[in-house]
Amino acid sequence: MPPTLEQPGISHAASDPMRPEPYFVASVSRETHDTFTLSVEPANGVPAAGFAPGQFSMLYVFGVGELPISISGDPEQAGRLTYTVRSVGPATQALVSRVTGDWLGVRGPFGAAWPLEAVRGKDVLIIAGGIGLAPLRPAIYHILRHRDDYVRLIVLYGARSPGDLLYKKELAAWGRSPDTQVLTTVDYGGVNWRGRVGVVTTLFRHLRMHPDKTVAFICGPEIMMRYVITELEENRGVLANDIYLSMERNMKCAVGFCGHCQYGPYFICKDGPVFCYQKLRGLLGKHEL
């Protein structure tokens, strides 16, 4: 921009991507002992901006801090935004302690989405670990709503213990939908558990797959995602181009200014968090990258 030589006047910042908008908490529900689902609505009454499955918001708690949290609600339910938050530290603890009517600052939505348009006509294999099911739930909602656009829907979900499984009722309901298979497993079952025990990759033996017609969406701890990718690529013949995963790194701004989320050449906040595995080959698993 050429500098002006007029007597400098007052300039106003245009839109500020770092300014949160006030929202209020419309509902809070408990998922597990440490995980809650919150829905928020804009304080100014204007319906919340739409989002694409896989995107996240920056949620700000007054005076405490701001965090990246994936949107876990239905993308076609207008007006509100839904998040599922696991309390692991001060800011997430403050988030899950909100009650109906409390205020939150919201920025976003940010980031790259699951490629739901591009994978029409395919079998969609969704693999989640722990809280990783939250950013995948909007994709599941989308597929179930547009059922004819996709062939099979398979959900593989692993959690630490039966008490850590999210969305239990919904998992059961999804499993009863046509052409949909939902398999869950836990690391430690306990005495009353009648379901499967073992890491999420052990669920693969219950599957018959068509590798050339399958796309996989994965979100969970990095180590789990690496095992799943090995299984998909080496044992199941799914191509790297058909594997998508959602990555996590420290994030302070979500718009590529703070530098914290860099991952090799990428900024996870704007190039991701959803990446095609083809792009991350050679990066994933590199120690201290």
Next chain:
Amino acid sequence: MGPTVASNRSVIEVEGIAQLIALLQRRGYQVAGPTLRDGAIACEIINKLEDLPAGWTDEQAPGHYRVKKRNDGALFGYSVGPQSWKKFLHPPELQLVELRRDGASLKILHNHSVFPHFAFLGVRPCELAAIAVQDRVFQGGRFTDPHYDGRRGQVFIVAVQCTQAGPSCFCASMGTGPRAREGFDVALTEIIDSDHHLFVAEAGTKAGAEVLKELHAVPATPVLCQQAEESIRHASVQTRQMDTAGIRDLLYENFDHPEWDNVATRCLSCANCTMVCPTCFCTTMEDVSEVTGEHAGRWRRWDSCFTQSFSYIHGGSVRTSSKSRFRQWMTHKLASWIDQFGTSGCVGCGRCITWCPVGIEITEEVHAIRGGGVNAAPISKGDNIHELA
């Protein structure tokens, strides 16, 4: 590149610099320029000609910086100091938003919608390049940082061409200096010898031309123009160089090079290199609230990839070793920056070399990664432990 001695050069005297400062102030600019502060040449808001470090120079080496007297009255007779213009365009700390809780409502107030208007006096060619790099970071992508944008859009830049290079400088090999050809409103070349002390001035913009006209700058003779170009050429002879051929792939392919272990035995993870670098842009957020709980603020502060907390995610930091942090810094500067912003993140200003307390030299580290031998012991004088803001 042969010098293009254009006929549109003009000449101003030392007194003309005083008039330039006054003129810019009359136009409403806060004039920032080099000035002597805490034993270094800093970039500060200046009021008058006398604030410039006339007759001072610096002595630089890896891990070593000293100001000392020159035997003439040169106004710009030194290399870049520990600070850069970054502190004005991308301030070290900045409140982004202010929030008030007022009974049932939450007010989120935008901070700083009125931006200061700066005129920078004495911007070196490598620093013009650094500003252009940060323009890409904060204005060139999908998102624009309104705080940077608001400051940057108003800046009036008076560049000063380099006529002497310091031992840390390697702009010539980075293609960023010692002569600036764009990115300024006015560029000055200082000429000081037994006969004269004056400045050959060229305008880079219409605004710059107007300012020179208002200063009643007289046309420069071809002889003076020639002398100016000669002295700039003199500064392009630099002992330090960085070989940038294929540098992006070089670093990507050498993630496991033993030099990273070697440099980690010396690097203190003190973050000085990132604080002095004119292109480093990383920040963190800090939330503050009053005891009453009615009022809160979000502050953005410069951060460094050398800190442990930088890469923290629940469960622990991603980069725990100083080896991985040094590697991240250098790989970002010289490789991933190219993917992210289409330019190198290093402009060859040499600050990280001078201000590293143990004298680690980015140029030598590239050399070592290229297989030029693992870098030897530090050649630092080890006396550079100034606190940098």
